[in-house]
Amino acid sequence: MLDxxxxxxxxxxxxxxxxIDFGGAGTIATFVDRGVEVVYLLATAGDAGGFDRTVDAEDMAELRRAEQVAAAKQVGVTDVRNLGYPDGMLEATLALRRDIARVIRQVRPDLVFTSTPERNYARIGPSHPDHRxxxxxALDAVYPDARNxxxxxxxxxxxxxxxWTVREVWLIGSPTPNHYVDVTATVDRKIAALRAHETQTGHLPDLEKMVKTFLTNNANAAGLPEGSYAEGFQVVSTG
Incomplete structure (x- = not known):
């Protein structure tokens, strides 16, 4: 694992x-606090999301783009890019691999975060077809595309x-996490980032309690002290 x-x-x-805000914003904040440069790349603008059916897909996309920029600022990220694929129709095509490989070569990151391609039978949420x-x-873009x-x-x-060779990948939503990050110091910024996604979280009666309960369970799995919060990932070596 990378130092x-x-x-x-x-x-x-x-x-x-x-x-990323549901899956790893607390961890991203810890990286930014250490001076790490972080870039967000979204495959879609989220035009098929939201609960207000009076908002059409084009307007929803604009709302969600703005929400992601606002959420990113809560954890110190200012570079947010979007590939413009249709929400809900994403496929792991050669075109998508090429588009991700392009940005990997542009950014030249040491570490890539992405969603797990596995179906999570314990929690269906992470298994959205677009996530997989x-x-x-992204894994194919990391190896072999970007480095070849x-x-x-x-x-x-x-x-x-x-x-460019990415040195490591951390998978969000994996059914088998093998690495936990203590986000106790950044949990409030994670929650603020999630609140910025008003179209997605505005209907939730107690977002903070939901998030902290989940992160507490992660902290317990990681063996962290009582009162801690943690995010979990599956670390994939590319070596």
């Missing part, structure tokens, strides 16, 4: 606005993007 001191750049690749699709495509100069040669020949 935290060796992590200088992080790329987060998710399907929708709010995915983006996780599969012969993969998608147009990225090098036309765009001048040299191959």
């Amino acid at each position: 935290p001191a060796d992590i200088n750049k992080v790329l987060v690749v998710t399907a929708h606005p709010d995915d 699709a983006v996780g599969s495509a 100069p012969y993969a998608f040669p147009e990225l090098l020949n036309d765009e001048g993007l040299e191959a």
